[in-house]
Amino acid sequence: MNLGNLLSRLLKEGKIKSQVADNNYLDNLLAAAKRNFEAAALLRDKVDEAAFKLVYDGLLQIGRVIVLSLRLRENYWAMNMVT
Structure with a gap:
């Protein structure tokens, strides 16, 4: 399975959602990691x-x-759902 198919499947299953992130927020995450x-x-x-x-x-x-x-975010509720 390639990345595109995997992302499409996760979007369809609701495990990830579309989201645009602010560059300052991303920079702050990288600074925190550092x-x-x-x-x-x-x-x-x-x-x-x-x-x-x-x-x-x-x-x-x-x-x-x-x-x-990638303009995505995880859906915590769906990712932790017991199926």
Whole structure:
């Protein structure tokens, strides 16, 4: 399955929705991800679990930027629905 087909299917299922994001919002998400990575680097040798959480959160923020850059957003209710 290619990306176009996957996105079409997720839109049809209601798991993602169309949305236009403001560039300032995207920049702020990237800046927050960068801060998480910088903080994780400081904690890496001291508190591994906290460093991991910061990196994980930074990656989630970058994922949001990617999805929003495609003019989409996740539908939290549909994504967490038990079927």
